Amino acid sequence: MTGPLLIERADDRVVAMLNRPDKRNAIDQDTIDALHALCAELEAAPRTLILTGAGGVFASGADIAQLRERRAEDARRAINATAFIRVSELPMPVIAALEGYALGGGAELAYAADIRIASATLKIGNPETGLGIIAAAGATWRLPEIVGGARAAELLLTGRVLDADEALAWGLISGIHPADGLLAAAHAIADRIAANDPLATQYTKRALRAPRHEHPVIERELQAELFDSAEKMRRMTEFLERRARR
């Protein structure tokens, strides 16, 4: 099957590959529609999502040919921002496996992920001001949360593009992997996630993403529910019995 998003499904994960390689995976309306459809599926049946891009590139940005034609009312509809918020709010973790360019809206989609890893070919940044617009699909609030205000300001106000080493040093990605092992590394992270209790994983994500003013109440309530769960009892009993048998 072809389309702007190639999707491979398994029981515990879904891999979605941005697939417009001749446009360097520029994110157009069809891609956004496909992302919404995927989110609907993952909201109904939560699984880890691995996001990646075809042709050695993650995404070169929003589709500039479409962006040029958009007007004020389109900006107010927040077409990309809305989709990326939906991706970030998926119940299970989102892993972005980044290769080559992750620019503009492509970088913002990556910022919406919970975990970002990359190959050494990564070039990530927000050149929007050079095109006469702002990075309005999450960068102005997500990037300071990820790398801190000073670094976010430098990136967004200059449009400077980081390579993989600098992105790692800044904490924008959490690992660099060989290009031919990048997807395997993303799967290894998904394997670790899959070994844990899915509900505890979802609640950890929820607590991690909750605004400061909701803490510490939110984790207390989430934990209260888990303390009474059959799966917690099963997992802890299994641990204790395994030790007792030694």
Ligand code: COA
């Ligand atoms: N939107 C629409 N089309 C894009 C695009 C984008 N963001 N990025 C690349 N493309 C298209 C090019 O127009 C070109 O199309 P064509 O073959 O029909 O002429 C094709 O993808 C290949 O791009 P090209 O520039 O030849 O590839 P490259 O490998 O030499 O360079 C980039 C890749 C990403 C450095 C370069 O395409 C680029 O700077 N893109 C725009 C990045 C940007 O400003 N993003 C922010 C948008 S908010």
